[in-house]
Amino acid sequence: MGVRGEMEFVIFVADAARPRSPSEPPSRVRKGTAGIEPTAEEETAEISQRAVTLARHFAGKIEVIPRVPIRGLSDFAYWYTPGIAEVARRIERDPEEAFSLTGRWNTIAIVTDGSRVLGLGEIGPRAALPVMEGKALLFKYLGGVDAVPLPLEVASAAELVETVRRLEPAFGGINLEDIASPKCFEVLETLSRGLGIPVWHDDQLGTAAATVAGLINALRLTGREISRARIVLLGAGAANIATARLLGHLGADLKGMKVVDQRGLLHADREDMDELMIHNRWKYELALATNEERRSGSLAEALKGADVLLAASRPDPHTVHPAWVQSMAPRPIVFALANPTPEIWPQEARRAGAAIVATGRSDFPNQVNNSLIFPMVFRGVLDARASSIPDDLVLTAARELARGAEREGLTPEHILPTMGETEVFPEMAAAVASAAVRLGIARVRRTHEEFLESARSRMARPRRLAEMLARSGLLPEMPPGAESPRGGLRGQ
Amino acid sequence: MTENRNAGPEVSAGGPRQVQGVRTRLATAADVPSLATLLVRLKRLNAEFDPLLAVRPDAEEQAVRVLEADLKNPRSVVLTAESVEEGNPRIVGVVRATVRERPFYVPEMEGVILDIYLLPAHRRGGVGEFLLAEATRHLKEKGAGLVTAEFPSLNEIATRFYAKRGFRPITSLHARRI
Numbered sequence: 001m002g003v004r005g006e007m008e009f010v011i012f013v014a015d016a017a018r019p020r021s022p023s024e025p026p027s028r029v030r031k032g033t034a035g036i037e038p039t040a041e042e043e044t045a046e047i048s049q050r051a052v053t054l055a056r057h058f059a060g061k062i063e064v065i066p067r068v069p070i071r072g073l074s075d076f077a078y079w080y081t082p083g084i085a086e087v088a089r090r091i092e093r094d095p096e097e098a099f100s101l102t103g104r105w106n107t108i109a110i111v112t113d114g115s116r117v118l119g120l121g122e123i124g125p126r127a128a129l130p131v132m133e134g135k136a137l138l139f140k141y142l143g144g145v146d147a148v149p150l151p152l153e154v155a156s157a158a159e160l161v162e163t164v165r166r167l168e169p170a171f172g173g174i175n176l177e178d179i180a181s182p183k184c185f186e187v188l189e190t191l192s193r194g195l196g197i198p199v200w201h202d203d204q205l206g207t208a209a210a211t212v213a214g215l216i217n218a219l220r221l222t223g224r225e226i227s228r229a230r231i232v233l234l235g236a237g238a239a240n241i242a243t244a245r246l247l248g249h250l251g252a253d254l255k256g257m258k259v260v261d262q263r264g265l266l267h268a269d270r271e272d273m274d275e276l277m278i279h280n281r282w283k284y285e286l287a288l289a290t291n292e293e294r295r296s297g298s299l300a301e302a303l304k305g306a307d308v309l310l311a312a313s314r315p316d317p318h319t320v321h322p323a324w325v326q327s328m329a330p331r332p333i334v335f336a337l338a339n340p341t342p343e344i345w346p347q348e349a350r351r352a353g354a355a356i357v358a359t360g361r362s363d364f365p366n367q368v369n370n371s372l373i374f375p376m377v378f379r380g381v382l383d384a385r386a387s388s389i390p391d392d393l394v395l396t397a398a399r400e401l402a403r404g405a406e407r408e409g410l411t412p413e414h415i416l417p418t419m420g421e422t423e424v425f426p427e428m429a430a431a432v433a434s435a436a437v438r439l440g441i442a443r444v445r446r447t448h449e450e451f452l453e454s455a456r457s458r459m460a461r462p463r464r465l466a467e468m469l470a471r472s473g474l475l476p477e478m479p480p481g482a483e484s485p486r487g488g489l490r491g492q
Numbered sequence: 493m494t495e496n497r498n499a500g501p502e503v504s505a506g507g508p509r510q511v512q513g514v515r516t517r518l519a520t521a522a523d524v525p526s527l528a529t530l531l532v533r534l535k536r537l538n539a540e541f542d543p544l545l546a547v548r549p550d551a552e553e554q555a556v557r558v559l560e561a562d563l564k565n566p567r568s569v570v571l572t573a574e575s576v577e578e579g580n581p582r583i584v585g586v587v588r589a590t591v592r593e594r595p596f597y598v599p600e601m602e603g604v605i606l607d608i609y610l611l612p613a614h615r616r617g618g619v620g621e622f623l624l625a626e627a628t629r630h631l632k633e634k635g636a637g638l639v640t641a642e643f644p645s646l647n648e649i650a651t652r653f654y655a656k657r658g659f660r661p662i663t664s665l666h667a668r669r670i
Contacts, residue, residue: 268613274537277612288612 125151143375206370235313380432599637
């Protein structure tokens with residue numbers, strides 16, 4: 001296969017002209033079956049049908065294109081034999097040269113076993129491929145990062161880990177995606193130790209970082225100190241396990257924190273603790289670290305007097321009752337992050353007294369969206385050639401995202417930048433890169449301004465690429481009837 | 493001859509009286525309900541390791557029965573582990589052990605640790621080791637010349653725990669369904 005430095009992954013973007021911000025009205029009024037605005041279900045059904053039509057029409061969202069000029073076949077003397085032998089020899093002498101002499105510096109693998117994909121559950125690696133392709137598109141469009149979708153047929157966490165280890169020579173970083181918990185904790189922890197290239201699990205770290213960024217601002221707006229805030233986590237899966245850990249680093253009171261799962265409040269004496277010790281030691285440790293009073297009970301009880309609810313559980317708008325929000329402390333903060341349906345509708349939470357509400361959806365204010373984190377983190381760690389992504393870097397991204405919301409003004413309806421506030425993104429990348437240098441894990445050391453400059457150009461380039469490709473006539477035309485839908489990026 | 497000491501802290505010869513706020517004493521009849529609950533938790537933990545250790549539905553009643561029998565048995569040692577961290581003593585662990593005669597081998601008297609369990613919040617800072625040491629002391633007082641521990645073969649946590657304290661496998665129990 002060709003040397004990767006000469007290839008890159010190009011995105012084909014429907015409606016390539018410009019990114020739409022979620023507050024824009026649709027390009028035409030579409031009628032639902034009642035003759036007026038379509039319901040959310042009708043819209044989703046329509047979007048789903050179109051997505052299949054488009055997938056069939058384009059047969060692939062990304063493809064490899066040359067990154068170097070090919071003036072004629074004789075140029076292959078450089079790109080291939082005999083010239084390439086010397087390039088190979090240089091890397092053999094100094095493996096670090098691979099990052100300078102090939103595209104490895106900017107190429108990551110998107111790895112899944114298909115064990116927990118979106119809201120579909122365990123659909124397996126083959127069915128997960130279009131989702132991974134979509135993620136690759138997001139990495140390129142938002143972060144300028146070349147990403148290779150790699151769904152794997154593996155039977156265990158150990159096989160997944162081994163496969164990724166064996167792939168290390170090809171990539172500058174690894175993004176784990178849609179891997180069920182608690183397997184995902186084992187995989188991320190094991191790979192993060194000593195692989196030498198940064199590893200990230202977006203369902204854990206992306207969600208947690210975006211949540212923490214929003215919470216930092218929500219606490220500020222409601223005049224609260226993180227160490228004194230009474231926080232309740234609903235859901236003890238990938239996202240909240242990571243969120244709890246990050247909050248601990250930020251000084252949140254873990255002993256007072258309450259975590260509620262499907263069986264109720266987690267606590268050290270709960271009946272299933274030994275089962276958890278064997279099968280999910282992350283949840284086990286969380287149960288030991290939180291709820292010091294060892295109170296048992298339901299979400300309703302946990303919420304009494306609480307300042308913050310961070311819900312990352314099943315999509316069901318009746319999960320959190322408005323009455324329970326009313327029982328929280330005055331001016332409570334409610335994050336209902338389940339996708340596509342939040343645990344409580346934001347309007348209901350507001351009516352019940354919530355001062356600040358966030359969801360995972362782009363059609364409500366305060367979207368907690370992983371896409372605000374992962375492209376920027378990878379831009380930063382790849383530019384600095386960081387060897388790993390410790391929690392310090394994750395928090396740097398979160399803090400910088402939180403700071404970014406101040407550009408357009410911090411308000412209860414704007415605790416996070418929206419996807420359209422693109423000036424924030426290179427700043428996040430540069431902050432992450434500089435933090436990697438400070439932590440001593442960067443193999444490329446530049447000034448903050450240099451990182452910012454390269455992040456800006458590397459993140460602006462894909463949009464220009466998309467525009468140019470759209471004008472080039474080389475892309476298949478969009479089939480008729482496919483306007484840009486209103487929803488857009490509904491969070492990961 | 494049943495030793496019927498009252499529920500006060502033991503004075504160990506030279507050893508600590510409590511570790512991480514946990515102390516041990518010989519169990520009494522009043523402890524049985526709490527100890528039975530802990531025993532059942534242990535049996536359920538064992539079941540996680542091996543389907544041949546699936547727990548009987550009447551495990552709670554069995555635990556009570558077994559403990560009451562132990563309290564009447566001079567060869568038995570039942571220890572209650574109590575936490576005094578939060579003021580009122582709270583039962584947080586149990587040890588069940590017994591002394592058996594080995595008809596063919598020396599040392600003749602074997603101290604067998606049948607069950608040892610601590611609630612998760614107290615499995616740290618040497619509490620488990622303390623319980624083991626206390627149980628061993630009692631077994632030695634009853635004449636045991638060696639101490640053995642029984643636990644599911646697939647329980648690697650237990651294997652490591654005992655290996656660190658100088659235990660090694662001596663016999664092996666193999667099984668299959670019939």
